[in-house]
Amino acid sequence: MKKMISLLLALALALTLCACVTPKTPMPIEDGDKSAAQPVTVRLGGLKGPTSMGMVKLLDDAESGATENGYEFTMAASANELTPQLVQGELDIVAVPANVAAILYNQTEGGVELLAAGTLGVLYMVEKGGETVTDVASLSGKTIYATGKGATPEYALTYLLSQHGLTLGTDVQVEWKSEPTEIVALMAEQENAVAMLPQPFVTVAQGQVEGLRVALDLSAEWDKLDNGSRLITSVLVARKAFADEHPAAVRTFLSEYAASTDYANANPAEAAVLVEKYGIVKAAVAEKALPECNLVCITGTDMKSAVGGYLQTLYDLKPEAVGGAMPDDGFYWMDA
The missing domain is CATH 3.40.190.10 (Periplasmic binding protein-like II)
Structure with missing residues (x-):
């Protein structure tokens, strides 16, 4: 009996010593945390006009390393240049007209998600x-x-x-x-x-x-008209695969984009210099135009209401304007 007790004590001591020297196994990291911990370079696309004017502070900050995400920016004259790159996985997030986003959603069978409304109406007679x-x-x-x-x-x-x-x-x-x-x-x-x-x-x-x-x-x-909708010129849309893989990077982008639009609205003279830097229009023009460009970053339920109402008016007018069918709830990225 004494031998048995001695053996058990020796075994317990051995296990204790092993516990002291064995490295701890890292706790598993959730997907969202992993996305937050690892820097992500977002391949971003915008049009030559207000959609890109709202991004200039973000782009300038990214160049100086002042953003959490990295950004590679492509500017185009028309949405037709950006949408194939998004669908083919060459871009991650693009700014395009709202109805184009709906058409993409229908054509890709849910392969894109709407992140935010980026500009309200910029049309004038x-x-x-x-x-x-x-x-x-x-x-x-x-x-x-x-x-x-x-x-x-x-x-x-x-x-x-x-x-x-x-x-x-x-x-x-x-x-x-x-x-x-x-x-x-x-x-x-x-x-x-x-x-x-x-x-x-x-x-x-x-x-x-x-x-x-x-x-x-x-x-x-x-x-x-007070019909419950807003005139939406452009929206920000992401590849669903990218949004699913990097939700934290998407949240960071929306935060950094919102700060960029706020800066442009509050500091048109300074933002105008950046607008010219990125080859959109001359600073003198941009400074006068920025207050009339209706730059916004509307997300979540407010985005769904504003954009959904706008798309419904287009659908009622001409179904093919939104790709033949109204996008369902899967169109709207509600994780902001």
């Missing part, structure tokens, strides 16, 4: 040589120069006209141009002209066309 445009109804019988056929500008104008009993192509004619610069040149040559332009090109036109005035803010006209 401008007039040279008179004050005949006073409200949407006063556009009846006019011919308008515009860009954006088959995109947000056409759909927004069609909807606003329809809410005032007017039909695009019947009551109001549009000469569609490929670039806002074409419209600015045309208005400079004509005595009387009306155009629908986005910022910052409204500011460009005001600097080049004598007697040009801003007649209507289409965002304000949309809000007057």
Whole structure:
């Protein structure tokens, strides 16, 4: 019996010594924590205009190492250049028109997720040589120069006209141009002209066309309808695979993007210098345009309400404008 007790004591002592010298096994790391611990480089895309103007502080901070995420930035003239790169996995997050995001969601069968609304309406009706445009109804019988056929500008104008009993192509004619610069040149040559332009090109036109005035803010006209939606120009959309793998990096991006838009809105002169640095427009133009660009970062339930209402108006108007079907709840990234 004594031998048995001695043996058990020796075994216990041996186990105690092993416990003292054996390294502790690391605790398993949850996926979200792993994403937070490891630096992530986000491949980001934006359009040459307000969508990228809201990112300039973020990009500048990233260059100096002041952001948690790293960022590689691609700027394009149209969404058609960015969306294939997103779908093919060459970009992680892009800023595109809201209806394009919905179309992508339908085409990829849920392969993308909407992170935030990035800009509200940036469309304005401008007039040279008179004050005949006073409200949407006063556009009846006019011919308008515009860009954006088959995109947000056409759909927004069609909807606003329809809410005032007017039909695009019947009551109001549009000469569609490929670039806002074409419209600015045309208005400079004509005595009387009306155009629908986005910022910052409204500011460009005001600097080049004598007697040009801003007649209507289409965002304000949309809000007057009080239909529960907002006029959304652009949104931020991510590859679902990227968002699923790096949720913490997505949350960090949204925080850093929100800070960037806040900076641009509060400091237009300083932000304008960065806008020129990244080749969007000249600083003098950007400083005047930024307050009219409606830069935002709307996430979560507010995003779902604002964007969902906007897409519903487009769907009711023309289902193919959003890809033939309204996106379901899986479209909205609600982890912000």
